[in-house]
Amino acid sequence: MIKLRILLAATAAGLAPLAATAQSMTPMRGEVRSFTDAFAVKVFPGNPYDQRIRVEVHVYDQDFQPVDARISPSVFLLAGQASRSVLVVVPFDGANDRKVRICTESIPFPGEQTQIRAQICGKFFGHRRF
């Protein structure tokens, strides 16, 4: 049953706008209607560098507390100038509406004294329909 729900949510995610390449993450805004107890968003992290980077995708609520969402894949290596899709399934947790941030993070030059973590966050609004 859970798989079916995820499948339905994933189908809804297919309606998300198609991504352009070389963006750090797109789309950055979205509103999703779902008939299940979860909603899905497909985002496209991109690597603007010429080198391969390690990318992490995290989901936070409005107060930047972590949300227990299914992210596939949540950590991956992304080739230079490449982009790939990431499916994020967010549970409503009993609510009718839920606002979350989906963030793509990377530290392109690790191991130095003052590292910079680049974080691109999109804001997504899920509505539950019965």
Next chain:
Amino acid sequence: MKFARAAIGAALLVGCAGQMASATTGNVLFNGTITATCTLTVNSNGTMTVSSNLQSLSSHNAGGSAGSVLVDTTGGVQLSVDPVTTTTVPASDVTATTWTPTFATTGAQTIAETGTATALTVPGTSTAAINLAGTKSGTNRFSAGNYQATVTVRCE
């Protein structure tokens, strides 16, 4: 004879003038929607140096350098830096340090140095200078060894 030809020609022209043109025109509409986008490209990390009184470890100090991040955006986003939570300090440093990250931008949009989230309303490319300052108060001092801190720059 000439008069007859002219009369016939004139009559034909008058006859044509009354005909409606059969060509029509139509409008083709094009719509486009650009959603907010933001790309952060880290050009370089920063370097902190210690002050002469050993109470400041900062990219603002002499010999230090700010990190540099290119921000490409359509506008309609917000740029911010998170409080620093990830640091590595030498074992000999057991006193508290207050870390203050800030940023300033030039280019498409100029933002004076701040630690507060700021809206990017102008589309284009800006260069953000990321600074980090660690301070110790009272009699506390930075000690010899390697320090490392991570600043999170967020575009949302």
